[in-house]
Amino acid sequence: MPWRSTxxxxxxxxSLLLLVNELRxxxxxxxxxxxxxxxxxxxxxxIESRIGNxxxxxxxxxxxxxxxxxxxxxxxxxPFGSAKDRVALAIIRAAEVRGDLVPGQGDVIFEGTxxxxxxxxxxxxxxxGYVAHICLxxxxxxxxxxxxxxxxxxxxxxxxASIVDPNQYVNAAxxxxxxxxxxxxxxxxxxxxxxxxxxxxxxxxxxxTGPEILRQLxxxxxxxxxSGTGGTIAGVGRALKEHNEATRVVLADPQxxxxxxxxxxxxxxxSVEKEGTRRRHQVDTLVEGIGLSRLTQNFKQxxxxxxxxxxxxxxxxxxxxxxxxxxxGLFWGSSAAVNCVAAVKTAMKYGPGHNIVVIACDSGxxxxxxxxxxxxxxxxxxxxxxxxxxx
Ligand SMILES: Cc1ncc(COP(=O)(O)O)c(C=O)c1O
Numbered sequence: 001m002p003w004r005s006t007x008x009x010x011x012x013x014x015s016l017l018l019l020v021n022e023l024r025x026x027x028x029x030x031x032x033x034x035x036x037x038x039x040x041x042x043x044x045x046x047i048e049s050r051i052g053n054x055x056x057x058x059x060x061x062x063x064x065x066x067x068x069x070x071x072x073x074x075x076x077x078x079p080f081g082s083a084k085d086r087v088a089l090a091i092i093r094a095a096e097v098r099g100d101l102v103p104g105q106g107d108v109i110f111e112g113t114x115x116x117x118x119x120x121x122x123x124x125x126x127x128x129g130y131v132a133h134i135c136l137x138x139x140x141x142x143x144x145x146x147x148x149x150x151x152x153x154x155x156x157x158x159x160x161a162s163i164v165d166p167n168q169y170v171n172a173a174x175x176x177x178x179x180x181x182x183x184x185x186x187x188x189x190x191x192x193x194x195x196x197x198x199x200x201x202x203x204x205x206x207x208x209t210g211p212e213i214l215r216q217l218x219x220x221x222x223x224x225x226x227s228g229t230g231g232t233i234a235g236v237g238r239a240l241k242e243h244n245e246a247t248r249v250v251l252a253d254p255q256x257x258x259x260x261x262x263x264x265x266x267x268x269x270x271s272v273e274k275e276g277t278r279r280r281h282q283v284d285t286l287v288e289g290i291g292l293s294r295l296t297q298n299f300k301q302x303x304x305x306x307x308x309x310x311x312x313x314x315x316x317x318x319x320x321x322x323x324x325x326x327x328x329g330l331f332w333g334s335s336a337a338v339n340c341v342a343a344v345k346t347a348m349k350y351g352p353g354h355n356i357v358v359i360a361c362d363s364g365x366x367x368x369x370x371x372x373x374x375x376x377x378x379x380x381x382x383x384x385x386x387x388x389x390x391x
Contacts, residue, residue, distance in 0.1 A: 067352025210239020230299030257291030
């Protein structure tokens with residue numbers, strides 16, 4: 001009878017739809033598990049479960065002016081304000097798996113950092129049951145020191161020194177962890193996070209940030225980022241290149257850093273290193289978080305994937321920061337501004353029609369007393385042509 005076969009056909013269609021829906025949900029669950037930074041089940045997830053899966057936005061004014069599509073991966077949307085949340089969580093989770101950190105027992109995470117990583121560790125330590133001990137140069141901006149102290153981190157200030165000096169802040173952090181671990185009467189465990197050399201850094205960008213970008217955009221022609229530890233450009237660069245070897249990876253390098261010269265000519269060098277011209281800080285720039293004059297393990301992971309480097313002056317970065325703020329409502333930190341200058345230069349070099357992705361690592365809030373103090377002086381009506389004529 002026709003009504004019976006109609007009923008049977010409808011039942012089959014409904015069953016098929018239910019099956020497809022179940023398969024889709026199972027696939028989504030699997031995908032989420034693969035890209036998650038926390039092994040905790042959803043009901044017990046705290047703030048750490050919100051790390052990653054950051055949005056990708058278009059920087060419309062730059063797209064309109066260049067004829068390319070210029071996008072920013074909004075790492076400043078991580079719960080503790082930067083891409084470093086991913087790295088801090090990955091380092092903590094790896095230490096937990098090794099049994100080097102156990103929550104709720106006073107165990108200590110040591111890190112030498114004057115930047116975002118310390119803030120991520122300080123906040124995550126509270127969320128996950130640890131103590132953060134941050135070693136930093138004694139001329140670090142007061143608001144950063146205050147923020148770390150407010151978050152409850154132990155803050156140890158040391159004199160600015162070269163990495164070969166045992167009292168340099170990274171070395172001070174290692175020593176602090178060793179002292180606890182070597183003291184038989186101290187029941188606490190300590191971990192030296194060591195973001196510059198720790199390979200969990202680039203790997204977390206390889207397994208999370210890179211794949212996220214690939215899900216968010218059909219085609220990535222160019223990826224541009226600065227390098228502090230090198231973790232982001234190594235991880236994202238490798239993930240994008242493995243997906244499509246035609247993707248170009250460009251290092252955006254601030255003045256005073258030797259990395260651009262290393263990429264373009266094979267030698268780690270910057271003109272500020274000329275005899276008699278060297279100043280107190282190794283990398284002399286208003287830009288914070290990127291630029292280095294030494295090779296780190298994480299940067300070494302990146303070298304095979306970086307195609308070229310673009311130098312960006314402080315004057316260009318300051319005016320780009322103001323331009324983005326006034327034209328797009330994007331109030332960003334200095335490394336994001338450097339990336340955007342490099343993105344426009346690259347767009348002009350390659351011509352219209354390319355999809356370019358940069359990282360927006362942190363917000364302008366963290367740079368008010370140094371970078372933005374100067375950026376705020378740039379004319380609010382500055383044009384993009386003027387930004388690029390500043391060199
Ligand atoms: C504000 C900011 N931008 C960019 C970076 C560079 O990231 P990476 O260390 O992955 O090279 C850092 C690193 O500390 C940073 O603090």
